[in-house]
Amino acid sequence: MSAKENKVHAFVRVKPTANFPEDMIKYGPDNKSIDIYIRRDIKKGVVNNKQTDWSFKLDGVLHNASQDSVYDAVARDLVSQALNGYNGTIMCYGQTGAGKTYTMTGATESYKHRGIIPRAIQQVFRAVEERIDQSITVRMSYLEIYNETLFDLLSTMPHDMSGDTHMAVVEYPQGVFVKGLSIYPASHEEDALNLLFEGETNRIIGEHTLNKNSSRSHCIFTIYIESHSRILSDAKYTASKMNLVDLAGSERVGKTGSEGQVLKEATYINKSLSFLEQAIIALADRKRDHVPFRQSKLTHALKDSLGGNCNTVLVANIYGEAAQIEETLSSLRFATRMKWVTTEPAINEKYDPERMVKNLEKEITLLKQELAMHDSLVNRSLVNYDPLNEIQIAEINSQVRRYLEGATDDIDIMNIRQIQEVFNQFKVILRQAWSMQRVI
Structure with a gap:
């Protein structure tokens, strides 16, 4: 089936805060624009009353939004498309502590605070039960990229800090895959949630000035879906995958005062996010022939998701605080650039040789x-x-x-x-x- 060009969708989610400055951040009546105002009064003894403002137009602004409403706005249609044979990717981007992991996986202590991944799993398995005319197979993998090293979060081997030397991002005509990454079948929602929980317990986290349980790595939870017709004897079937990506948080090292291992982690994180931004800029420029996907493991692993055969959605997580304004502006600029990237999603039809x-x-x-x-x-x-x-x-x-x-x-x-x-x-x-x- 021929591909149809589609724009990447970008949303911004504002983390609730007690120090929300209403005169600094304002939202459009359509909940699709966000305006930032800064008044610089006195700096180093120089009076400066000039007001600086920025305006960003996105696909949606999620302010004081529940996990339910976030999922409905960001993920529900994409998951439905994946069940029909289209690849999909959802990425959470933003500074450390802005709520990316909460958006993607949610809080385990409360059912209503579940994030995008457990809700996507539920939607997939409800469709498996409802589509009685189809035989749907679901499998899953969980990849971690820490300090530019690949880790299999579902591996039965101990979580060695040196990583798996047998794992590598490779390209085939069918797309990009991670060689050596284990993929496990899941017959029921409970099986899938157990795999997610197992992977979560193996993730590398660390204490940070902005977050006591900061994710220090990029994580990609992938759901693979194969659908065969129970009615037709046709050998044709659909095979799709959804990448649910929780990116590590960017940070300004000079501002946070990170040291030692946390500083090393931050350096790797910022470098890989910088390469991601370079790839996005290249994709948005129609005149560019080369896109630097191979500069980092992250951009290489996400090559299919960025400008490829995929429905892609970005959620930019920001703080609504004056102290974090520079990082907020950086995240919003990135989200705006993502909206310029086009993809060509098409149904992935394959044939069963047997x-x-x-x-x-x-x-x-x-x-x-x-x-x-x-x-x-x-x-x-x-x-x-x-x-x-x-x-x-x-x-x-x-x-x-x-x-x-x-x-x-x-x-x-x-x-x-x-x-x-x-x-x-x-x-x-x-x-x-x-x-x-x-x-x-």
Whole structure:
């Protein structure tokens, strides 16, 4: 199926805060624009009353939004499309502590505070139960990228800080895959949630000045969906995947005062996010031929999600505080750039080779039955449509030779296979005659 060009959708979610300055952040009446105002009064002894303002237009502003409303706005349609064979990606982007992990996975202590991933799992398995005319297979993987090293969060091996040296991002004609990443089947919602919980317990987190449980890595939870028809015997089926991406938080190291291991982690995080932004800028520029996907493991792993065969949605998480205004502006600029990126989502149709063979065998049997019925109606009996054996081929060879010698004027032909073999025997005899002439 031909792909249709589509824009990346970008939303902004504002983290609730007691220090929300209403005169600094304002929202448009359509909940699709956000305006930032800053008044600089005195800086280093210089009076400056000039007001600086920015305005950003997005696909939606989620302010004081519940987890339910966030999911409905951001993910529900994308998951429905994935169930119909389209790839999908949802990314949460923003500074450390702005609520990315809460948006993506939610809080475990409250059912209503579930995030996008558990809600997507629920939607998928409800569809599995409702679509009785389809056989749907669901599998899952959980990848972590920490300090530019790949980790399998669902691996049965101990979570070694050195990472898995056997894992690598590789490209195939079918798309980008992570070689060595384990993929587990899930038959029920409970199985899938157990896999998610297992992966969450293996994630690398650390204490940060803005967040006591800060994610120090990029994590990609992927749901793979295969759907076969139970009614049609067609070998064609759909196969899609959803990447649910919780990016590590960006931070200004000089501002947060990070040291030691936290500083090292922040350096890797900021570098990979910088490469992600460079890739986004290149994708948004139609004149650019090269997009630097291979600069980092993150951009390489997300190559399909950024400008490829995929429905892509970004959620930019921001603080609504004056102290975080620089990071807020940075996140909003990134979200605006993402809206300029186009993708070409198309249904991923594949063919089951085993079912194709069975269908062809069934078709051959039906055609033979039809031929037998036709022969019976026209009084043609004892016609065999099976491949010719050695005795039958020898008999045709004998008839062709007698025909060439003038001993007979007819060659017995009952079906197409015999016609083909007659012409083949003419070639055989002709080649033999040429060989004899060369010898003489």
